[in-house]
Amino acid sequence: MTDNPADITEAMKRLKQAYPESHIALNFGNPLELLTAVILSAQTTDVAINSLTPALFARCKTAQDYAGADVAELEMLIKKSGFYHQKAKSLIGMGKILVERFGGNVPQSLEELVQIPGAARKTANIVLWNAFGKIEGIAVDTHVARLSKRLGYTREEDPVKIEKDLMNILPKDEWGRFAHLLQDHGRAVCTARKPDCTECFLNDICPSAFKV
Template sequence: MIDRPADISETINRLKKAYPKSHIALNFTDPLQLLTAVILSAQTTDVAINSLTPALFAKYKTAEDYATADVEELEALIKKSGFYHQKAKSLIGMGNTLIDKFGGKVPQTMEELVQIPGAARKSANIVLWNAFGKIEGIAVDTHVARLSKRLGYTQQEDPVKIEKDLMKIVPYDEWGRVAHLLQDHGRAVCTARKPNCAVCFLNDICPSAFKV
């Protein structure tokens, strides 16, 4: 049994080999679509969001479209995302904030993005890296949080604190990609309910292997 965190460089190298095409699971073609999809993805799956965004994106193409949206029409399009009343409110607020503060465009800094309703640090990190190729932190979702704890990189529960722990050990040029790598592994092998340690290619360095 291993009593130390998994070597971070070795972990990343193995994840890269296993998931060479690792990328964001949400479908989008521009920064506004990505920001919208990320806001909708809270507490639901990317698959569910991808199933509803084609119709949504066909109707709402600009910040103005969201700012002036009819609430009931918007809610009907995003109902499958769950918590759709609040999410519709956030999307309308997003549109208004983009118009009022950022000229109708999605901003490109953490400080600005977190001012948008429904967009906290995780959302901002996702948009910055995947829409603009910019790195200010590491996006911590449920998969990243779970694997970070199992691999021994953090004992925190709060996503912001987990992010800080990861930023101390993950090389800066890997901050953007490491979230997608951990997400892929979390979906394929190190699942929430029953991690498949027996076939995991990290089981010889992971402190949690075979404890579950």
């Protein structure tokens, strides 16, 4: 944490007022679809993933479908996601792990989820909170990392260390929602290149206001 962080309670209050319907931007209908979408979302936008998942989910409905999928066919279905060669291999690996170790089901613990190809802590936290309502950590993506630093909640660059800093200052029951709120604010106002500090409702408490 920095020397002059934004008041976390006040920041959360304002963020909740601004984004009352804050929720995950990825479209999914079950835990497997969410896990798949999050794995695909690395290094690309949720909008891009939402544009390709309907066809993918129509083709692959179970872990067994992914485990037995043809890699070339998967690559064609997910090409718009970027890095599709590696992601196709990850999805097949995901399917195999789910079938071999978890009976074809998405596991419900962080320790088990991170065993899946393409699923690190961020992915595990997203799946646990949004698919199962479970909280074991905070999903730190680029928006959460950027805004946490600008608001003075961390000096770290490593997502795991940022997550630890945030977990130390936030009540556990706020961990899941906090990530969504920062993602919404990061997309709408506190963007990477040109944050709109003039219009930001946190500018009176943010230590980085008008300095980025």
